Amino acid sequence: FSVNTVFAQLIDQVSPQAVVRNAQAAGISRPLPPYRSLALGAVEVSPLDMATVAATFAASGVYHEPTAITRITAQDGTVLYERPAPEGEQALEHDVAWQVTNALKGVIDHGTGERANLQRPMAGKTGTSQDSADAWFMGYTPDLAAAIWVGFPDRRTPMLPPRTRIPVEGGTWPAEMFARFGLRALADVPANDFAIPDSSLVRVRLDISRSCLPNPYTPPEVVEERDYLAGTEPTEVCTEPTGPPTADVPSVVGLPAAEATQALQGAGFVVTEQPEFSVALPPGFVVRQTPAPGPEQTLEDGYTATIYVSSADRTDVPVPDTLGMTAAEAEAALSEAGFIAEVTVQCPDGTQECTGAQALPGRVWEQAPSAGGAATIHSIVRLWTYPGG
Numbered sequence: 001f002s003v004n005t006v007f008a009q010l011i012d013q014v015s016p017q018a019v020v021r022n023a024q025a026a027g028i029s030r031p032l033p034p035y036r037s038l039a040l041g042a043v044e045v046s047p048l049d050m051a052t053v054a055a056t057f058a059a060s061g062v063y064h065e066p067t068a069i070t071r072i073t074a075q076d077g078t079v080l081y082e083r084p085a086p087e088g089e090q091a092l093e094h095d096v097a098w099q100v101t102n103a104l105k106g107v108i109d110h111g112t113g114e115r116a117n118l119q120r121p122m123a124g125k126t127g128t129s130q131d132s133a134d135a136w137f138m139g140y141t142p143d144l145a146a147a148i149w150v151g152f153p154d155r156r157t158p159m160l161p162p163r164t165r166i167p168v169e170g171g172t173w174p175a176e177m178f179a180r181f182g183l184r185a186l187a188d189v190p191a192n193d194f195a196i197p198d199s200s201l202v203r204v205r206l207d208i209s210r211s212c213l214p215n216p217y218t219p220p221e222v223v224e225e226r227d228y229l230a231g232t233e234p235t236e237v238c239t240e241p242t243g244p245p246t247a248d249v250p251s252v253v254g255l256p257a258a259e260a261t262q263a264l265q266g267a268g269f270v271v272t273e274q275p276e277f278s279v280a281l282p283p284g285f286v287v288r289q290t291p292a293p294g295p296e297q298t299l300e301d302g303y304t305a306t307i308y309v310s311s312a313d314r315t316d317v318p319v320p321d322t323l324g325m326t327a328a329e330a331e332a333a334l335s336e337a338g339f340i341a342e343v344t345v346q347c348p349d350g351t352q353e354c355t356g357a358q359a360l361p362g363r364v365w366e367q368a369p370s371a372g373g374a375a376t377i378h379s380i381v382r383l384w385t386y387p388g389g
Contacts, residue, residue, distance in 0.1 A: 002111070002112055002126070004039070004040055007039040007040070008036065008039050008040060010039065011036050011038060011039040012036055015034075016034035016035055016036055016038055017034045019034075019038055019039070020032045020033075020034050020038070022091075022092065023038075023053070025063060025089075025091035025092065026052075026053045026056040026057075026063060026091050026092060027049055027052030027053040027055070027056050027063055027066075027091075028045055028049045028052075028053065029046075029049055029052075030043075030045060030046070030049065041127065041129060047147045047148065047149045048066060048147075050136070050138045050147035050149075051066070051138070051145055051146055051147040052064075052066050052145075053138070054124075054138045054139065054140040054145035054146065054147060055140065055145035056091055056092065056097070057092075057097050057100055057101055057104075057123070057140060057145075058101075058140040058141065058142055058143075058144075058145045058194075059088065060094045060097050060098065060194075060195050060197070061090055061091055061092035061093060061094050061096065061097030061098075062088040062089065062090055062091065063088060063089050063090075063091035064086045064088045065086065067083060067086075069081070069083065070082070070083045071083065094195075094197040094198075094199075095197045095199050095201075095229050098194065098195075098196065098197050099227070099228075099229070100123075101123045101194055102123075102227060103123075104123035104124055104125055105121075105122070105123045107123065107124050107125055107126065108122055108123065108124050108139075111126075112126040112169075112170065112171040112175075113125070113126050113137065113139070113170070113171055113175050114171070114175075115171060115172065115175040115176050115179060116137055116139050116171075116175035116176070116178045116179045116182075117179065118139075118141065118179060118182045118183055118186065119191075120141060120186070120191035120192075121141060121142065121191065121192070121193045121194055122139060122140065122141045122182075123139065123140060123194075124137060124138060124139030124140065124175075124178070125137070125138050125139075125170075126169065126170030126171045126174070126175060127170045128168075128169040128170045128171075129156075131156075131158040131160065132158055132159045132160055132167050132168050132169060133151060133152075133156040133157060133158050133159065134149065134150075134151045134156075135149070135150040135151065135159065135168045135169055135170050135172070135173060135174050136148065136149055136150075136170045136174055137170050137171075137174035137175045137177070137178050139175075139178050139182070141182075141186065141192070142192045142193065142194055142195070143186060143189050143192060144182060144185055144186055144189075146178060146181065146182070148174040148177050148178055148181075149174070150168060150173050150174050150177075199229065199230070200229070200230035201227050201228070201229065201230065202227070202228050202229070202230050202233045203225050203226070203227050203228075204225065204226055204227075204228060204233045204234060205223055205224075205225055206223065206224060206225070206226045206234060207222055207223060207238050208222055208223070208224050208226070209222040210222075210238050210240065211234060212234055212236050212237060212238040212239075213234060213235070213236065213237045213238060214237075214238060215237050215238045215239075215240075215241070215302070216301060216302025216303070216304065217241040217242070217243065217244060217245055217299075217302045217303075218238060218241065218302070218303070219241075219245065219268070219303070220268030220269075220303050221268065244298050244299050244300050244301075244302065245298075245299050245302070245303070246296045246297060246298050246299065247267070247268070247296070247297060247299055247303070248267065248294075248295045248296065248297070249264075249267065249269075249289075249291050249292065249293045249294060249297045249299075249305070250263050250264065250266075250267050250293060251289075251293035251294075252264060252286050252289055252293070252307060253286050253287070253288060253289055253293070254281065254285060254286060255285065255286050256284055256285055256286075257273060257284055257285070257286060257307060257309045260286045260289070260307050261273070261307065264289075264305045264307070268303055269303050269304060269305040270303060270304050270305070271304075271305050271306070271307060272304070272305070272306050272307075273306070273307055273309055274306055274307070274308050274309070274340065275308070275309055275310075275311040275313075275378040276288070276308035276309065276310065276311060276340055276378050276379070276380070277310075277311050277312075277313065277314070277376045277377065277378040277379040278310040278311065278312075279312075280310070281310040282310060282312075283309075283310050283311060283312045284309060284310060285309065285310045286307045286308065286309055286310070287308045287309065287310050288308045289305065289306065289307050289308065290305065290306045291305065308340065311377075311378045313376075313377055313378060314376055315376070315377045316374040316375065316376060316377070317337060317338055317339075317374060317375070317377045318337070318372075318373075318374055319337070319339070319367075319369050319370065319371055319372070319373055319374065319375050319381060320333045320334060320337050320371060321371030321372070322334065322364045322367050322371070322381075322383060323364050323365065323366075323367065323371070324360070324363055324364060325363065325364050326362050326363060326364075326385075326389060327341075327343050327345075327362060327364070327383065327385050327389075330343075330364050330367075330383055330385075331343070331383075334381050338377040338378060339375070339377070339378070339379060339380070339381045340378065340379070340380045340381070341380075341381055341383055342380050342381070342382050342383065343382075343383045343384075343385060344382065344383070344384050344385070345384075345385050345386075345387050346384065346387065347386060347387065348365065348366070348384075352387045353387070354386070356386040357386045357387045357388050358388070360386050361386055361387065361388025361389035362385055362386060362387075362388055362389015363385060363386055363389065364383050364384065364385050365384055365385065365386055366383070366384040367381060367382065367383050367384070368381070368382045369381065
């Protein structure tokens, strides 16, 4: 989102001195004062320096000194000079450079640099100074790095209408120029991908709005997979949202299991499948679902859904005794035996207040079919528990 305050906080945490060291190692040639305002573009650098930094990221963190001349030949073709293959210097760890590239891919895929897209693996960054006096785009692929600056060289002049046709920002003219140049420059070059580091990487499902692990109530639209170096990944589960959300739940009863799963996943649900004995539908079709279908349903278990798929298995198995167990213990015992638990919370007289609710809150006081007998596997065992617990 190009939120400058985040980078102001970041440079404060890692120190301006560390930023200067890394910037110069990556290719910034001019002296940089170790000021926190570096994060907000307080010091000018050249397009050549920015292109060099882009090349360092593109080369997995290896810095190569820029050069304009690669070969000089005489009139008869004799080679008078040829630049030796540059050795390069590992300015940034491959892991770190790769993570920067991974983040900057988003600028092209769904950020301010969409107009620079070369339709191949690439990364980039837009930049716009106050009043649109300077507009930048720095971009790179594994085979090409370039930086573009648009502005007036003699003074800071706002590039705003009527002086310019549109307000000029990094994501407009500079990004478009990069795309026109890059598409032609790479026309005959295969679409190579960036080298993945050898070290251990961990992929984590993350609530990107809070930078923590999603809890059951986290909306699916803010959950994305992100890569981290092993040991640096977030481990804390989000403490928000704190309550069940509401959402439209598609009806999948009567559909084949695969089709039902696809429909629920498309609505943002994580789907689990459980067999249920049924003579109403052929094997493999959804007999029922939780949560119930309908608009604005309250999702007590968050964005998880269970489909119960018809099974024709008529095998009889013993029914375990769940009396006195908590609902969770009883459901686990029944599931292990091959049954499906259906829980009703109420007192024996149908109310929510009774002696049992105080003495045995949340405990099973009745089940059907009863323990000791046998019932068809994958069939429903109904439980009644005292309120509370």
